Amino acid sequence: xxxxxxxxxxxxxxxxxxxxxxxxxxxxxxxxxxxxxxxxxxxxxxxxxxxxxxxxxxxxxxxxxxxxxxxxxxxxxxxxxxxxxxxxxxxxxxxxxxxxxxxxxxxxxxxxxxxxxxxxxxxxxxxxxxxxxxxxxxxxxxxxxxxxxxxxxxxxxxxxxxxxxxxxxxxxxxxxxxxxxxxxxxxxxxxxxxxxxxxxxxxxxxxxxxxxxxxxxxxxxxxxxxxxxxxxxxxxxxxxxxxxxxxxxxxxxxxxxxxxxxxxxxxxxxxxxxxxxxxxxxxxxxxxxxxxxxxxxxxxxx
Amino acid sequence: xxxxxxxxxxxxxxxxxxxxxxxxxxxxxxxxxxxxxxxxxxxxxxxxxxxxxxxxxxxxxxxxxxxxxxxxxxxxxxxxxxxxxxxxxxxxxxxxxxxxxxxxxxxxxxxxxxxxxxxxxxxxxxxxxxxxxxxxxxxxxxxxxxxxxxxxxxxxxxxxxxxxxxxxxxxxxxxxxxxxxxxxxxxxxxxxxxxxxxxxxxxxxxxxxxxxxxxxxxxxxxxxxxxxxxxxxxxxxxxxxxxxxxxxxxxxxxxxxxxxxxxxxxxxxxxxxxxxxxxxxxxxxxxxxxxxxxxxxxxxxxxxxxxxxxxxxxxxxxxxxxxxxxxxxxxxxxxxxxxxxxxxxxxxxxxxxxxxxxxxxxxxxxxxxxxxxxxxxxxxxxxxxxxxxxxxxxxxxxxxxxxxxxxxxxxxxxxxxxxxxxxxxxxxxxxxxxxxxxxxx
Ligand SMILES: Nc1nc2c(ncn2[C@@H]2O[C@H](COP(=O)(O)OP(=O)(O)O)[C@@H](O)[C@H]2O)c(=O)[nH]1
Ligand SMILES: [Mg+2]
Numbered sequence: 240x241x242x243x244x245x246x247x248x249x250x251x252x253x254x255x256x257x258x259x260x261x262x263x264x265x266x267x268x269x270x271x272x273x274x275x276x277x278x279x280x281x282x283x284x285x286x287x288x289x290x291x292x293x294x295x296x297x298x299x300x301x302x303x304x305x306x307x308x309x310x311x312x313x314x315x316x317x318x319x320x321x322x323x324x325x326x327x328x329x330x331x332x333x334x335x336x337x338x339x340x341x342x343x344x345x346x347x348x349x350x351x352x353x354x355x356x357x358x359x360x361x362x363x364x365x366x367x368x369x370x371x372x373x374x375x376x377x378x379x380x381x382x383x384x385x386x387x388x389x390x391x392x393x394x395x396x397x398x399x400x401x402x403x404x405x406x407x408x409x410x411x412x413x414x415x416x417x418x419x420x421x422x423x424x425x426x427x428x429x430x431x432x433x434x435x436x437x438x439x440x441x442x443x444x445x446x447x448x449x450x451x452x453x454x455x456x457x458x459x460x461x462x463x464x465x466x467x468x469x470x471x472x473x474x475x476x477x478x479x480x481x482x483x484x485x486x487x488x489x490x491x492x493x494x495x496x497x498x499x500x501x502x503x504x505x506x507x508x509x510x511x512x513x514x515x516x517x518x519x520x521x522x523x524x525x526x527x528x529x530x531x532x533x534x535x536x537x538x539x540x541x
Numbered sequence: 542x543x544x545x546x547x548x549x550x551x552x553x554x555x556x557x558x559x560x561x562x563x564x565x566x567x568x569x570x571x572x573x574x575x576x577x578x579x580x581x582x583x584x585x586x587x588x589x590x591x592x593x594x595x596x597x598x599x600x601x602x603x604x605x606x607x608x609x610x611x612x613x614x615x616x617x618x619x620x621x622x623x624x625x626x627x628x629x630x631x632x633x634x635x636x637x638x639x640x641x642x643x644x645x646x647x648x649x650x651x652x653x654x655x656x657x658x659x660x661x662x663x664x665x666x667x668x669x670x671x672x673x674x675x676x677x678x679x680x681x682x683x684x685x686x687x688x689x690x691x692x693x694x695x696x697x698x699x700x701x702x703x704x705x706x707x708x709x710x711x712x713x714x715x716x717x718x719x720x721x722x723x724x725x726x727x728x729x730x731x732x733x734x735x736x737x738x739x740x741x742x743x744x745x746x747x748x749x750x751x752x753x754x755x756x757x758x759x760x761x762x763x764x765x766x767x768x769x770x771x772x773x774x775x776x777x778x779x780x781x782x783x784x785x786x787x788x789x790x791x792x793x794x795x796x797x798x799x800x801x802x803x804x805x806x807x808x809x810x811x812x813x814x815x816x817x818x819x820x821x822x823x824x825x826x827x828x829x830x831x832x833x834x835x836x837x838x839x840x841x842x843x844x845x846x847x848x849x850x851x852x853x854x855x856x857x858x859x860x861x862x863x864x865x866x867x868x869x870x871x872x873x874x875x876x877x878x879x880x881x882x883x884x885x886x887x888x889x890x891x892x893x894x895x896x897x898x899x900x901x902x903x904x905x906x907x908x909x910x911x912x913x914x915x916x917x918x919x920x921x922x923x924x925x926x927x928x929x930x931x932x933x934x935x936x937x938x939x940x941x942x943x944x945x946x947x948x949x950x951x952x953x954x955x956x957x958x959x960x961x962x963x964x965x966x967x968x969x970x971x972x973x974x975x976x977x978x979x980x981x982x
Contacts, residue, residue, distance in 0.1 A: 385681070386686075436791050471764060472765065498770050
């Protein structure tokens with residue numbers, strides 16, 4: 240999965256060197272002592288895994304090491320890998336294939352990377368031979384519609400939009416009609432960024448979802464929450480609220496090309512059972528990959 | 542979430558409960574919780590470590606003041622140290638000869654463009670003549686976004702499309718400001734990663750050419766452990782002079798502010814608290830400290846309430862609320878008071894744990910519908926207000942007619958009122974009591 244784009248592997252290499260590289264270093268030829276556990280805790284916390292999950296993971300690992308009489312740090316490393324991988328292994332949900340029209344709703348906080356991710360996702364589906372249409376339901380932020388239109392041009396797909404300030408539900412309705420008329424396979428809907436604490440805005444998002452649900456059988460077939468990898472523990476609160484409001488089915492982890500590790504996804508996967516579906520690794524259309532827990536964890540450790 | 546750090550500490554110290562000096566045992570027990578709270582708030586691991594060491598040094602052996610419990614004493618020291626770390630609020634530097642150049646920098650999606658507009662509006666209100674500069678030529682439609690904001694605020698925007706290099710745009714903007722007597726130039730630069738060498742060089746270049754008085758890092762309040770790295774890299778490359786923390790209107794605890802302060806030492810200038818262009822607030826170290834510790838922003842709320850409300854009346858209302866005796870008559874009386882405080886949605890968000898209950902109260906109840914609600918209640922008889930249960934279908938029709946609303950509106954109000962009563966009652970009984978009561982003190 241990561242071989243497709245050079246930037247992705249570069250991004251991960253950096254991650255590997257800085258984070259897991261250090262962990263690997265920790266497990267070289269050394270004994271298992273308090274210092275090791277402490278350093279391990281530090282590394283997980285620095286990766287935004289969060290204090291509670293970190294303590295739990297480390298505790299579990301300690302317990303196993305005691306029970307299984309593990310002597311060398313190398314084995315502990317393999318065990319950590321297993322633990323982390325186990326957390327991320329949630330059942331994979333994929334967009335309903337073979338649907339007449341697959342509707343994907345993309346939601347998230349302001350500036351998390353929704354619009355850019357939508358362009359990348361459109362390209363991703365196009366490469367699978369799908370006909371994609373975009374719906375510009377962020378009618379709130381200044382120039383958000385223009386931004387999506389520019390991406391639409393670059394990707395080469397139609398963008399259905401209304402005037403700024405228009406009802407986002409109406410945009411979705413029209414986008415569905417247009418997608419049908421043009422026999423599109425996939426409709427991806429961009430929505431305005433919003434903080435999950437805003438009652439009105441979350442209600443509005445429910446309505447937008449409702450329009451899709453009413454007009455297309457089983458829609459939205461996927462509701463993807465875009466998380467900025469730089470985000471710390473608040474991402475868990477975000478995921479929880481968005482899931483409650485609009486039944487999020489998966490996560491897009493954007494901006495993984497920085498130095499942030501996005502470790503909060505472990506807590507999100509564990510507590511909310513939300514799978515990570517894609518990762519964004521740059522500002523270009525191809526800085527994108529499907530997420531695969533096995534490959535992800537393995538490639539971090541290799 | 543209502544279980545604040547204070548309460549957790551209280552629990553720990555209850556076991557030890559006694560007076561005198563704080564022992565090492567007391568302090569260690571307390572600081573374990575503080576450490577947890579800070580890490581949960583995304584304060585960087587190393588910064589937490591240093592901080593805890595500093596507090597410990599101060600706390601062990603400290604006399605427990607007569608009026609305080611040991612828990613409160615530790616919290617007090619922690620709070621004071623946090624406030625010291627957060628530093629004093631600081632204004633935008635407009636000294637020297639104009640035009641004063643302000644450069645906004647930061648990661649992608651941190652909120653630079655919106656903040657540029659907010660800052661321009663704020664400065665214009667203070668009597669300045671700002672010029673906005675659209676120097677983000679990379680993100681699609683970023684230039685258009687700033688132009689639209691400028692038009693909405695009637696503040697001029699210097700833009701040259703997306704083909705001209707940003708440093709050239711900035712230099713031209715400066716010339717234009719000099720010629721047309723704009724005295725503040727606010728440059729919106731593209732979001733970039735701190736490790737993107739080429740893009741960071743571009744910032745250095747712009748800085749060399751325009752000599753900004755202020756280079757402000759715009760950082761998202763939700764930022765995690767990476768904040769330290771981001772801030773120190775930006776600081777190293779372009780020499781920051783201040784920080785603006787954005788999206789503070791969410792429920793992120795904002796520990797990144799501590800991390801950034803600790804590694805750069807630059808002052809915090811403003812907090813972004815909403816999507817609207819006037820949602821930029823001065824920063825109060827004490828409030829941010831409470832928030833990071835998970836104690837909510839109750840102080841801001843209390844201050845607002847104190848400034849606007851009749852205190853004894855507020856106190857009485859609080860009691861009634863908690864006992865569930867609050868009726869529509871009281872509600873109407875309070876509407877007039879509450880209206881002076883500003884939008885309810887804003888007030889609610891200052892309450893610790895609000896996000897948990899946000900789904901239960903609609904802030905619409907008073908914001909936009911305030912007028913309608915007032916009209917509906919005014920159209921009720923006193924009897925109806927004291928005992929809404931008697932409001933049957935025909936009464937509803939009469940009330941709707943009298944207030945120029947629909948029966949549906951009346952129904953909605955009644956159900957929302959019931960909901961609110963229920964919720965408040967529950968809070969009053971639960972652990973939230975202390976938190977909520979403090980609103981009315
Ligand atoms: N480095 C990096 N930047 C990204 C990525 N995804 C989005 N961005 C940038 O983040 C900023 C905000 O993105 P946008 O898609 O407008 O966010 P939205 O407000 O959620 O729609 C833009 O400057 C994007 O170029 C990513 O994977 N890596
Ligand atoms: Mg967008």
